[in-house]
Amino acid sequence: WPRTQAITHRRSLQLRGVCVRDSWLSLVSDVLGSGSVPYLQEAPSPLAFYREWVCPNRPCIIRDAVAHWPALHKWTTRYLRTCIGSKLASVAVTPNGYADAVYKDRFVMPEEREMALSNFLDIVEKKSHQPGVFYIQKQCSNLTEEFPELLLDVESHIPWMSEALGQLPDAVNFWLGEEAAVTSLHKDHYENLYCVISGEKHFILHPPSDRPFIPYEMYQPARYHLQDDGSFSVMDEEGAEKVPWIPIDPLDPDFTLYPEYRKTRPFHCTVRAGEMLYLPSLWFHHVRQSHGCIAVNYWYDMEYDLRFQYFKLIDSLTKVVMKEKEAEGCLV
Numbered sequence: 011w012p013r014t015q016a017i018t019h020r021r022s023l024q025l026r027g028v029c030v031r032d033s034w035l036s037l038v039s040d041v042l043g044s045g046s047v048p049y050l051q052e053a054p055s056p057l058a059f060y061r062e063w064v065c066p067n068r069p070c071i072i073r074d075a076v077a078h079w080p081a082l083h084k085w086t087t088r089y090l091r092t093c094i095g096s097k098l099a100s101v102a103v104t105p106n107g108y109a110d111a112v113y114k115d116r117f118v119m120p121e122e123r124e125m126a127l128s129n130f131l132d133i134v135e136k137k138s139h140q141p142g143v144f145y146i147q148k149q150c151s152n153l154t155e156e157f158p159e160l161l162l163d164v165e166s167h168i169p170w171m172s173e174a175l176g177q178l179p180d181a182v183n184f185w186l187g188e189e190a191a192v193t194s195l196h197k198d199h200y201e202n203l204y205c206v207i208s209g210e211k212h213f214i215l216h217p218p219s220d221r222p223f224i225p226y227e228m229y230q231p232a233r234y235h236l237q238d239d240g241s242f243s244v245m246d247e248e249g250a251e252k253v254p255w256i257p258i259d260p261l262d263p264d265f266t267l268y269p270e271y272r273k274t275r276p277f278h279c280t281v282r283a284g285e286m287l288y289l290p291s292l293w294f295h296h297v298r299q300s301h302g303c304i305a306v307n308y309w310y311d312m313e314y315d316l317r318f319q320y321f322k323l324i325d326s327l328t329k330v331v332m333k334e335k336e337a338e339g340c341l342v
C-alpha cells in the first residue's frame with residue numbers, strides 16, 4: 011500500500027476500535043451498574059444467590075452475614091495467644107508489604123517464615139520489633155490445616171453457598187496482618203466468600219470485562235531473603251520459568267506506561283467486621299487492611315462454563331491485540 015493509504019486504513023481501524031471499545035464499556039456498565047458494590051441485608055436463599063449473583067458474576071456485600079459467629083467476640087489477640095499461641099504459623103515477610111508482586115523486573119514472593127503465633131502477635135502488637143512487614147496469608151486452607159482449633163468459632167463452609175454450588179469449598183483461609191501488608195492486583199478461579207472478623211479490608215475490584223485494559227507482563231520469579239544486616243535481598247528462584255503478572259499498582263497507576271488502564275471501571279469497597287464480600291470468580295482484586303485485621307475466606311472452585319470460555323476468549327483477543335500493537339510500535 012502507498013503510505014497515505016496505509017495511514018488512512020490504520021486511522022479507520024483505530025476509530026473503529028474506539029467505537030467498539032465505547033460500546034463494550036457501555037454494555038458492561040449496563041450489566042454491572044456503577045462502581046459501587048451493593049449490600050444485601052441478610053444471607054440469601056441458595057437459589058436466589060445463585061440466580062442473582064453467581065450467574066451474573068456480580069459482587070455484593072452481605073451485612074451481618076457472620077455476625078453470629080462466636081469468632082466475632084472471641085478472637086482478640088489475647089484469646090488467640092491462649093488458644094493457639096504456641097502453634098506454628100506460616101508467615102509471609104516482605105520489606106515493603108508486597109508479597110507476590112512485581113518489584114523492578116521480577117515477580118517477588120515473600121520470605122516464608124514459621125513462627126509461634128504468639129511471636130507473630132508480638133510483632134503485630136509492636137511488643138517486639140523486627141525488620142519487614144508480617145502477614146499470615148498462606149492460602150492453602152491454612153485455617154483448617156494450621157489452626158483447626160479456631161474452626162469451632164466460625165463455620166467449616168457456608169451452607170447456603172455450598173448448596174447453591176453443589177460443592178464444599180476447596181480452601182478455608184485465615185488472614186491476619188499488619189496495615190502495610192498489601193495483596194497485589196490479581197484474579198482467581200474461585201467464587202470467594204470473604205468474611206471480616208475484626209478491623210476492615212479495603213478492596214479495589216475490576217470486573218473480568220476490564221481485562222483488555224489490564225496489562226500482564228512476563229517476570230522471572232524471585233523471593234525476598236532477610237540479610238544479617240536487616241535488609242532484604244531478592245534472589246531468583248532457581249530453574250523457575252517466567253510467570254505472567256500484572257505490573258499495575260491501582261493505588262498509583264503508571265498511566266504513561268499503561269495508558270489503557272485509564273479505561274477500566276474499578277469498584278471500591280470496604281468490608282467491615284461481621285460482613286461478607288461475595289467476590290465472584292475472575293474478578294481482579296487488590297486488597298489492603300486496617301492494622302491487625304482478621305479475616306476468614308472460603309474459596310469455592312468456579313464452574314468452567316460458558317462464562318469461563320468467554321473470559322478466555324477476551325483474554326486471547328487481548329493478547330493478540332497487545333502483540334500487534336507492540337509489533338507496530340504503537341502503544342496507544
Ligand SMILES: O=C(O)CCC(=O)C(=O)O
Nearest residue numbers: 185192193198202297307
Ligand atoms: O486479604 C487479602 O489480602 C487477599 C485476599 C485474596 O486475594 C483472595 O482471597 O483471593
